[in-house]
Amino acid sequence: MTETAQARFETALRRYSEENFFYIAHNYLGPVKSPFHKPQVIARLSLFFGQEQIQNRMVELLDSLDLEILSLLSLTGAIGAEEVIDLLSPRHDYATIFWRLSSLQTRLILLSEEGRLSFNPLIEGRLRERCSLSSLLGDLGGTPIEQPHLSVEFVRAYLSLVLDEQRFGFRESHLAIFPSFAQEQLRHLIPLIGDLVQRLGVFKATKPPRLVEERGEALLALGDEELFSVLLAATMSGPSIKAAVAFSREVVSLLRQAGSIAEEALVLLLRIISKRQGIACPPNFIHSMITLGLISDGPIHRVTTLESDAVSDELLVDSDFTINYLGRRRAHDILHRFATITTFDVQRQWRVSKESVVRAFDDGLSFPVIEAYLASHAHNGNGAALIKQMALLDERYGMLTIHDALTLVVDERVAHLVEHLPALAEHHVKKLSPTIFLMRRDSEKQWRKILTDAGQLVGSTHRQSVVVQKEEAINPYFFTYIDVVHEERTTPDLATLRPPAEPIIDESLRAAITTAKALSPVQREDLLSRFDQRLILSPSQIAGQVLDAVIEAGGFDYQGKLNLCRQAVGKKHITLQLRIDEEELFVWALEISNSSEGEALLKALVLDTKVERIIPIRKIFTVRMLRTQLF
């Protein structure tokens, strides 16, 4: 027990209302006589809960619902009781969670710190050890399966397809290129990837689309898990990139840990992570994960193995100019820039064609770079024939070049100036003759000024047509995604599987209560009731007192019902359980008023719906006052 933990424990107790505090004190310490000294009582409680055997008992008595809630909190961190109820509400009814949270607090498993539920710091470590994904999400532990999925190599193949086909969408021919993918998946996957790479600005929005190489490279340098995180984050619009990537990373990471997950549990997991990251999960997120191949479709989602393929350093260049390799290429590989995927399967097969090489040249990939790449990667130097073909193509490519530039015609004197003025150097595109230069169109203003400053009389440009330069707007935040995905992960460390919890009941303690002398029947009954509520941890608690007297009024006892309601008004530690016809409500009493006819009315907040209702007292069949340890 650290001092910090003890201090936190005592601070939390100190903040409890008198009713709650004394209930706890009486329960665990036995009757506390007045006058009392609260710090002393707190110290005694601290001492009581500091005992190892008491802590062991507390943990032994946890059941599966307790662990479900604790596992939830271990993921979300400290959150309010209402948030816990909200998260678990599809699975359990309001009252069940409400009372269980109350119980966990009465048992001092959970404490309330500034309105948020957190683990009792004295036993936090033991509690976390009992938490697990399976306690929270139900049946897990299905081993991840191998199924076709998004991967860095898939993206590499896709980029080459876009460059080859000059479009982003799905084509029937893709079915043959990606034979391991199911038809339906591929029909959705290709357009989704297309949409995402456009959103991320991996391609310039030109016709034909041009790859922004540094972005393509950054994407292909990711691991498969990071790639999933980035692309799933890119499907989300609204939240900050940081939150979206953090959200996606946690989802991917926890799913991989889970192995398999039921649909309902997956929805819960997404809601939990949304809560952690403070963002809303988009409605189509699960569909996107299925499409990308992270999880399988169906009521039980099986998670895909994302084992990294082995890095392949060698390319097998065959005589028909197909290029083969297994596994994945290293970061900064350039194959996709000058070759096109033909089969994406166990073995990746690519084809080098005249079109693919010209496209690479157009995109600024020079022949010497390709040559050096093939020379260093081709198995046993077997790319020689291909390199020769490319060299010839390069020669031909160089025979005709179209520059988008302005022609500067000068006399011999100015030519000397243009050629040798250092400031103009970066504006030259090409020198066509001793007195004719091609100058950059996009920096016309700058080099005009330089010439003017140099004392030249610079007239207007003789234009035959107006060239409108379109600004290319691409996503400026691409690298934020990449940076964030590389940040240190903050997902809590939570075990995957724990055996189902069965509380260990100490029957000797029950026997001790049953046989204890000097207990009135009511006191014995009260003690047994608290024993069943797992509030009795030690024989020292067996003392003659009544803490949980049932306070109830019903039937024709109109005044009794009215009095109980009046007593509960404004007290959040008291919940009223009302039975009205067939309806059972748990409410907080807000106010008692009278109608114009003089009828007493209870204004109450219904806890599960958070709706205020005005209920005539006469309509209430029974009213029961319940102590609520929600603080």
Place this chain on the structure above:
Amino acid sequence: MKDTPLIVQSDRSLLLDVHHRDSEACRSDLIRFCELVKSPEHVHTYTITALSLYNASALGYSTSTIMEILDRWSRFPIADSVRFFVEDMASRWGKVLLIEHDDPSLYVLKIENERIRSEVVRRPAIAKLLRVLDEHRFVIEAYHRGEVKLQMIKAGWPVDDRIPLSRGEPIPMTLRHTTAGGAPFAVRPYQEAAASAFLGDLGPGTGYGVILMPCGSGKTVVGMRIMERLATRTLIVTTNVAAVRQWKGELLDKSNLKAEEIGEYSGDRKEVRPITICTYQVLTWRRDKEGPFLHLDLLTEGGWGLIIYDEVHMLPAPIFKVTAELQAIHRLGLTATLVREDGRENEVFSLVGPKRYDVPWSELEEQGYIATAYCHEIRIDLPQELEIPYAVATKREKYRIASENPRKAEVIKALLEHHPDDFILIIGQYLTQLKEISELVGAPIITGSTPNSRRDELYNAFREGSIRILVVSKVANFAIDLPDASVAIQVSGSFGSRSEEAQRLGRILRPKRRSSFFYSIVTRFSNEEEFAANRQKFLAEQGYSYEVEVWPN
């Protein structure tokens, strides 16, 4: 990952690493149920098709055997989709039987399975050929045998044809151990393997199909070996008269057949004998476009026990239909390049029969059964005066201008000087160009208009060594055996025909003491380059790689 040579892809293609120590053992397992798609230098591609599985099932290979082979050789676990396909397709074999009827003009199609039966009768293309005999059996006309089998394959239910093929009139024939010319002769192991793959146990499901072997590897010998084992009346259909005579010469040289037993059925002669050799041309000859094919009956009415379709990829469309009716006869297709630019390869398989044997060219080259060939593409510029005419020409005209580039003559001369002792074929497409070359180099020329007698004379002179250089048009593309030719210079070709390129290379692949050289002269920066690239695809897939050289200006 296992250290094995095979990768099984999800699309049922199988990639064989030919440099792996176990690749040969793996290959010999694969060919039982796979088809070879391409065999470039390093990775050979096989594929598992429905047809290849049906054939494997017909030969007795069970699904478990096939899967055991795949599991044994595959480096990685095999995709479920592949397992499912193998199990599904292989399980279809034997569900539909074709058996004999008391009336020899009829056959019985027996289908026990109710679901298959109802599926079949709902297909009009099949239903119209069937008459219900009883609950499980239908009757078909004997001459619809091929059509029913074809349609059933399309429906996904292969017919297990239990009707033995007609044996034809017996014609005893034995291959010699020493040729008539006095040379030792023996059927090579791969030739024997090909013949065995074709004949199987001579039971139902065997005795028809296609054998693919490289040019120069002795397909004729395979045909003769099959003739020897079937010993039956045989019709051989080939591409031209020169090939007819080559077949005849080979039969006389390597078998005990006598000249009077071998008939030539061509434009010149119309001899029908126990062994008859004819051309596709004569079979499909008619007086006018609308008239009947006057000699097509030779196929159906000759009482043949075996028909050999030499260069089966050339099978003309009119023969397709007749072949469909010849299902009761042993049918052998021989070719090196089953690539048709009209895409009808599969019809050839359906009508003649499945691919029974296929061997990578590189393998026979390694074993020395075909010559090692070096391929070169020589690129040469157009003369300046043709650049403008070329620029303004249509695509077809451009190709012609590029093909007939007069500067090719200087390359030819240089190559001839470079090969002073070789026997050289100069092969081209355009007659004017070929005539000019013929005059330039002083070599005789053979074209379509050269009379057969003159062709024979020139081919013989070339074989005997009195002529060292021959200029030939496309008439020499196929089936011409010129054993000593070691250099081929291709000056022009039929646009992007892949099989033509391979067949032309084939003219110099007969094994000999020296290496062979194939030169393709292509006009640089013209559309001839693109067509040349397409032409080279088949050979590239066989592992040949072209050394590209630019001819200096």
